Amino acid sequence: MVTEGEVCNVHLMTEEEKYDLLKNVINDYERKESNLIQILHMAQTIFGFLPTEVQQFIAEEMGLTVSKVNSVLTFYSFFSTKPKGEYTISVCLGTACYVRGGKEVLNKLKEELGIDVGQTTEDKKYSLTVMRCIGSCGLAPAMTINGKVYKQVNPNKIKRILGTLK
Template identity: 85%
Template sequence: MLTEDQTCNVHMLTEEEKYNLLKNVIDDYDRKESNLIQILHMAQAIFGFLPAEVQSFIADEMELSVSKINSVLTFYSFFSTKPKGEYTISVCLGTACYVRGGKEVLNRLKDELGIDVGETTDDRKYSLTVMRCIGSCGLAPAMTINGKVYKQVNPNRIKRILGMLK
């Protein structure tokens, strides 16, 4: 299994070291298909996302088809086949947030970042997603950045909020 030191420093590993680490994880889980979800979680922790090359590696090591790996990845929303940004920005589009300007906040973010929902900036600094409700209806519209809630957001505050992240 991965040690705490390994999980904290995977970003410092070479690609070869990451694949060796993933091979060890697959071995630790006895290459069993019943452990595929756990292996995918660990692979995503190692690589940050699950690109086609990593899916193929897992399929080869576990003697499974790539389509089997991909069907599990696409079924569970936790897994990502695209790289995520350093900051994940999620705009609430639940009823209260939508009615109070959530769509305008989202549009301003799209303009400022130059990306659409589900995308990541080229520098991998920001990823943009939407949520249905974050439980801040009384202070809508709301959004989160890496889990931190920002309440009563309006489009004019977006530039300042993003500036605080730099």
């Protein structure tokens, strides 16, 4: 059984050790296709993202096609096939946030970071995503950075917020 300590120390592991850990995860989930989402979550925790090589490994170990694994991971927005930045910034574009200026907040972030939605800065510091709703409509417009909610954000606050991360 894979322990929490093993997963917490993945940043200290070699690639080979990461694949060994992933193999143990797949075995713990009994190689069942019904557990594929859980296995993908653990694989993303281990590797930080799900590149083609990891997808192929999972497919081989589970007796699935790569297209099956890829179709599941690309269906869900919380999986990533590209490395994420140290800080993942998610701007809410749900109805309340959108009408209260969410799009302007997003545009200012794009300008400040020099990236578009779905991209990561070259220094791997920031990734930019959008969300349809974060459940903070009364705080609109809102955004999150690594899960922390920032409320009543406007374009003038962006530089200050980013400055707190450095």
